[in-house]
Amino acid sequence: MTTLSRVTCLVGLATALVSTSGCDPYTYYNIHIALKVDGDNAVKIPNTRDKINTCDISVYAGDSSTALESGIPLNQRTLGPDVSPCRGTQTPTDLGILDYSTARSSGSLSFRVNVYDDTKTTIIIQGTTDPVAVSPGHILPTIDLPISPCGPPGNQDQPNQQPCK
């Protein structure tokens, strides 16, 4: 083995090490969360919005019930880690866009937002996306997630509301 070939081997080894750490294994999801204010089963303003106290998001593998991330409180990160977009009458119709990354190489993810009343345990508004396939190395197109009232039947304000999941 000549000196040149030895040096070539060393350079090749170093290049291989760098290249293995250079690719992006993540899939990026942008979830656009907004109150559904039009059409059937829309959020009544102000009746339902007044009851909003807090909200969170959970991430599921496919459409399974096993959460990868469960009950992550929503916050407006440019305003601070504890500033929730769910603030009663001050809750905006357009809550914002959430940025999520996953290292999964296959399968799909779905997202569910729960909005709670002042008891912080009763879900009054909810929305779930369809499962969206992961695509490592890509930023997926923004996914709209409209959220609507949910709960037991009998709500005169929301006669068409769906049961909460």
Next chain:
Amino acid sequence: MCFGVVAALAVATAVPAWAEEPSEYVDPTIVKDTADETPDGVKNLGSEQAVTKKQVEYSTPPVYTKWWFWATAVVATAAVVFLAITPLTPKARGCTAGGPGVIPLNCFGDGRAK
């Protein structure tokens, strides 16, 4: 008859050759004080020539005498240490800033700080 008596006496007093006194036994390994010569086995005992080891000769030199062996060892060791303290999985991209009139919410997931 006189001849017979003389013959009988001669036979009786004769000493056979095999019956002579044996010569004194000498141990060949014993060096006498009076010996002038030093035995061969102890002639060079303790001299430099006696304790010098024979150099082992190789058909090809050992690999550890090559510079590239140690260079490779150093690179391999550095790589193992680097990989041990640095995960292969890179960090995720930075968070999107949202858009005009859109409020950026949480930014989390794999490859991002909790």
